[in-house]
Amino acid sequence: MTRTGTAADRWRELQDTRGIPPEILATAPESPWRHDPKHFAAPADPPDTPSRDAALALLGEEGPRRGPLTVLDVGCGGGTASLAVADHAELLVGVDHNPGMLEVFAADCTTRGVAFRTVLGEWPAVHDQAGIADAVLCHHVGYNTVEFPPFLIALTVAARRGVVMELTAQHPMAWLDPLWVRFHGLHREPPATADDAVAVLQEMGIQPTVVRWERPARLPEDPEWVARRLCLPLDRVGEVAEALAEIPPRPRVTVTLSW
Ligand SMILES: C[S@@+](CC[C@H](N)C(=O)[O-])C[C@H]1O[C@@H](n2cnc3c(N)ncnc32)[C@H](O)[C@@H]1O
Numbered sequence: 001m002t003r004t005g006t007a008a009d010r011w012r013e014l015q016d017t018r019g020i021p022p023e024i025l026a027t028a029p030e031s032p033w034r035h036d037p038k039h040f041a042a043p044a045d046p047p048d049t050p051s052r053d054a055a056l057a058l059l060g061e062e063g064p065r066r067g068p069l070t071v072l073d074v075g076c077g078g079g080t081a082s083l084a085v086a087d088h089a090e091l092l093v094g095v096d097h098n099p100g101m102l103e104v105f106a107a108d109c110t111t112r113g114v115a116f117r118t119v120l121g122e123w124p125a126v127h128d129q130a131g132i133a134d135a136v137l138c139h140h141v142g143y144n145t146v147e148f149p150p151f152l153i154a155l156t157v158a159a160r161r162g163v164v165m166e167l168t169a170q171h172p173m174a175w176l177d178p179l180w181v182r183f184h185g186l187h188r189e190p191p192a193t194a195d196d197a198v199a200v201l202q203e204m205g206i207q208p209t210v211v212r213w214e215r216p217a218r219l220p221e222d223p224e225w226v227a228r229r230l231c232l233p234l235d236r237v238g239e240v241a242e243a244l245a246e247i248p249p250r251p252r253v254t255v256t257l258s259w
Pocket residue numbers: 040074075076077078079080081095096097098101121122123124138139140141144
């Protein structure tokens with residue numbers, strides 16, 4: 001596919017090609033997008049990462065204060081991004097369109113004695129309910145967007161001091177592309193990458209600080225989850241497990257963008 005136009009157009013086109021073709025989706029016995037919110041629970045002991053460092057730098061800035069030092073976590077899931085800096089903030093605001101995620105976030109904040117507020121809904125539509133925060137964090141949500149500029153503008157406007165966005169170096173589901181070929185004969189276009197996200201920001205006049213780093217390897221992927229994602233029935237989980245064993249281990253390159 002030849003791509004022309006702006007970086008935002010390119011992002012939209014790349015993201016549009018990531019969908020599941022309707023004829024494959026029609027065969028799915030279960031929703032391929034279902035996530036168990038419990039899998040997104042924040043670690044008790046947050047790892048030291050460039051994203052956490054960038055958030056701490058924002059929270060440590062000297063300057064006039066307006067109310068409690070606040071962190072807005074957009075697409076918070078269980079709150080991994082904001083709870084990692086909760087000791088340096090006075091209020092966490094979690095935004096998510098999945099109520100189950102907000103329940104996990106709220107329960108964890110309560111257990112840890114962290115002041116919080118939740119906003120249920122789709123970013124950027126709910127930006128006015130979320131309000132302004134000192135630091136705005138948005139981890140592993142960018143590739144869920146198709147129309148990127150309004151999403152990014154709302155993050156930027158909501159931040160009194162700055163925004164920290166964490167992304168995988170390429171679309172987080174791109175590693176499944178060989179399995180789409182194997183099980184469905186579906187050859188996908190190349191995925192969007194963090195460089196494409198940077199290009200959209202630059203086009204908006206924002207020059208983010210970019211830090212690339214590697215997260216530790218994860219446990220082997222759950223073949224049942226992968227089968228569901230590939231719209232396959234449970235009786236094919238064995239075949240999926242065999243296919244997964246043939247995929248070489250992938251580096252988990254992660255990118256922190258801050259502005
Ligand atoms: C991959 S999870 C990441 C969760 C968390 N930020 C983390 O790093 O562990 C993406 C989360 O963003 C939420 N989400 C995706 N797009 C969203 C949007 N436009 N508005 C609100 N929530 C969104 C999903 O429900 C999910 O909880």
